[in-house]
Amino acid sequence: MSSWLSFAHIVVLVVMLIAAFLAVVLKDLLPSVIALAAASLLLSLEFYLLHAPDVAIAEAGIGAALTMAIFIFAIRATKK
Amino acid sequence: MKEEMSRIVRTMTTLIYVFIMVYGFYVIAHGHLTPGGGFQGGSVVASAFALLVVTYGNQKTQDFLQKDLLSLLESTGLVIFICFAFFGLGATFFYNFLSNSGSLFGSSATIGVNPGNLNTGGTVTAMNIAVGIEVLAALGVIVLTMSQASETIEKKEK
Amino acid sequence: MKKSVFGFAFLFFVAFLLLSAFGMRPFGEPSFSEMDDYYIENAQAETGANNVVTTIVFDYRGFDTLGEATVLFTAVVGIVALFREVAK
Numbered sequence: 461m462s463s464w465l466s467f468a469h470i471v472v473l474v475v476m477l478i479a480a481f482l483a484v485v486l487k488d489l490l491p492s493v494i495a496l497a498a499a500s501l502l503l504s505l506e507f508y509l510l511h512a513p514d515v516a517i518a519e520a521g522i523g524a525a526l527t528m529a530i531f532i533f534a535i536r537a538t539k540k
Numbered sequence: 541m542k543e544e545m546s547r548i549v550r551t552m553t554t555l556i557y558v559f560i561m562v563y564g565f566y567v568i569a570h571g572h573l574t575p576g577g578g579f580q581g582g583s584v585v586a587s588a589f590a591l592l593v594v595t596y597g598n599q600k601t602q603d604f605l606q607k608d609l610l611s612l613l614e615s616t617g618l619v620i621f622i623c624f625a626f627f628g629l630g631a632t633f634f635y636n637f638l639s640n641s642g643s644l645f646g647s648s649a650t651i652g653v654n655p656g657n658l659n660t661g662g663t664v665t666a667m668n669i670a671v672g673i674e675v676l677a678a679l680g681v682i683v684l685t686m687s688q689a690s691e692t693i694e695k696k697e698k
Numbered sequence: 699m700k701k702s703v704f705g706f707a708f709l710f711f712v713a714f715l716l717l718s719a720f721g722m723r724p725f726g727e728p729s730f731s732e733m734d735d736y737y738i739e740n741a742q743a744e745t746g747a748n749n750v751v752t753t754i755v756f757d758y759r760g761f762d763t764l765g766e767a768t769v770l771f772t773a774v775v776g777i778v779a780l781f782r783e784v785a786k
Contacts (some may be wrong), residue, residue, distance in 0.1 A: 513575035514751055517567065521583030526679060529590040530686050537690035572747035577755060579766070614774060618767055625760060634760030639746040649746040661747035664756045667763070671756075674767055678774045685777055689784040 469509060476502040489535050497528040544597050553595040560588040568672035572661035578668045582675025589680045598687040607684045610677040617674030624663050624670065638662035 479499035486492040500523030507516040544550065567574070568581030593601050628635030639662025640648045649660045661668075723729060741753045755763055 514577065514580060517576050517580040518583055521580065521587050522679075525587035526583065526590055526683065529587075529594055529683060532594070533686045533690040537693040571752050572749050574749065575751070577749075577752045611774075611778070614771065618771055621767060622764070625764065634757065636745050636757050639744070647746065649742055649748060651742055654748070656748040662745055662757075664745055664747045664753055667756045667760075668752065671763065671767060675770060678770045681774050682777055685781050689781040692784050 465509070469506070472502055472506050472509065476506065490532070493528060493531045493535065496531075497524050500524045500527065544600065545595050549595055553591055557588045557591055560591070561585050564588065564676070565672075568668060570658070571668035571672070572664045573656040573658070578671030579675050582672045583679060585672075585676040586679030586683065589676075590683045593683055593687045598684065598691050602684065602688075605680070605684070607681060607688075610680045610684070614674050614677035614681060617670050617672075617677060620670040621667055621674065624666050628663065634663075636662045636664065638666070639664075 476499050479495045479502060483492050483495040483499060486495060500519060504516045504519040504524065507513075507519055564581045564583075564585035564587075566581070567576035567584060568578055571577035571581065589601075589605065592605070625634050628637045630637070638644065638646050639660075640646060641662070645659055645661050645663075645665045647657055647659045649657065728734070737750060737754060737758070741750045741758075742748060745753045745757050747753050747757075
């Protein structure tokens with residue numbers, strides 16, 4: 461039980477690091493924003509695994525949905 | 541963003557957004573019993589607003605989601621929150637004067653692990669609802685304003 | 699020169715973080731827990747709400763929530779003022 465939980469922690473954190481690295485590295489703005497949203501969603505999953513469902517709901521709502529929508533509006537407005 | 545998206549996305553949005561909103565209002569109303577609260581539920585409802593704006597475009601969304609109404613709702617939520625904080629001023633600021641009093645939200649809770657009663661919590665429940673209204677209106681105003689500005693700028697560039 | 703200073707500061711910061719990470723207590727065992735014990739034992743009887751986290755956020759630490767709501771309100775006022783010409 462405990463080993464499965466630590467395995468899930470490690471997998472989620474490693475994938476989150478990869479997504480965050482992609483968000484920095486990618487040259488195109490739209491894939492970068494999507495990688496950022498994926499990192500945010502995985503962070504929400506990690507909060508849930510750490511028994512903090514309050515923070516998980518807030519992170520999923522704001523970090524994954526609203527931030528991504530606002531970033532996409534900004535990209536649409538600034539593209540030439 | 542000025543055209544609406546394809547038929548598949550529109551159908552799925554009309555199916556799903558009601559459930560997202562109901563889940564958000566559930567999180568707000570049950571904030572004193574289950575995980576969540578005003579801020580979390582408000583952000584969930586506002587993400588449903590964002591889904592509507594992304595799918596249908598700003599123009600069609602603003603036909604039934606007025607920005608001025610949301611702006612008014614936001615100030616109302618904040619004023620209700622501060623009023624509930626000031627009502628407890630007989631003892632201290634933010635005193636929970638409603639709990640265990642027998643009036644609205646005033647039943648005393650059973651001690652221990654139990655599913656809970658909706659009519660408990662005192663000012664915690666009332667402040668949950670006030671903050672929920674404030675947060676959903678604030679984030680909705682942010683999303684609507686940003687999408688409208690994005691649409692206008694895109695139209696002006698062409 | 700400037701880059702080496704930044705690199706040295708970065709390494710110092712990482713070493714400090716690692717040192718404090720190895721000296722951390724185990725998860726869920728803080729050193730002082732009198733306040734937590736008080737909340738866990740008395741929050742349900744005092745406020746009548748079952749969710750102790752919401753009780754702390756909205757009752758015991760109400761000023762924090764007031765500041766958070768004010769921050770959100772200020773953000774909305776800033777955004778509406780910023781786009782007052784564009785989004786009519």
